[in-house]
Amino acid sequence: MNKPLLQHTSFIHERFGSCLEKSGSSLLCNKKNFEKELENRNLLLISFRWEDWYNYSHFIDRPDYISDSTIFECQLILTAIIRLERFSPKTLDNMRQLGVLKAVMDRLSWFASSH
Numbered sequence: 001m002n003k004p005l006l007q008h009t010s011f012i013h014e015r016f017g018s019c020l021e022k023s024g025s026s027l028l029c030n031k032k033n034f035e036k037e038l039e040n041r042n043l044l045l046i047s048f049r050w051e052d053w054y055n056y057s058h059f060i061d062r063p064d065y066i067s068d069s070t071i072f073e074c075q076l077i078l079t080a081i082i083r084l085e086r087f088s089p090k091t092l093d094n095m096r097q098l099g100v101l102k103a104v105m106d107r108l109s110w111f112a113s114s115h
Contacts, residue, residue, distance in 0.1 A: 012037055012105060020102040031092055035082050043108070045072075045079040053080040059100065066103035071111055074104045 016034055038044050059065055059077055066074070077100065084091040095101050 012041065012043065012108075017102075017105070020096055020105055031085070034092075035085075038078055038082065043075060043078055044082060045075050048076075048079050048083070050080075052076055060095070060098065063099040063103040066100070066107050069104075069107055071108070074108050077104050 015037065053076060056073055056076055059069065066077070081092060081095050081100070
């Protein structure tokens with residue numbers, strides 16, 4: 001398990017936690033800062049395959065499934081959302097409203113606190 005990676009999640013959660021809430025403002029506080037923090041803290045996958053994403057895209061419809069996901073799956077979800085945002089603005093905000101972003105960050109925080 002990558003402990004330094006997981007330690008970064010608590011910083012992200014603390015800094016952006018209120019922005020990840022479903023009932024938050026209509027736009028994620030600062031999308032570019034959020035993306036940059038994910039990237040700087042190695043929470044996005046460098047090697048990303050859309051085929052992998054298609055196998056896990058059901059998480060979008062059922063964010064409650066994320067509570068059983070692996071670190072890789074969380075990174076895969078975050079990476080896909082960030083890449084989709086580039087081609088389809090508002091994807092990030094839609095994922096926030098659906099509770100996907102919060103579920104992913106909560107799951108990563110759980111890993112960090114339990115290991």
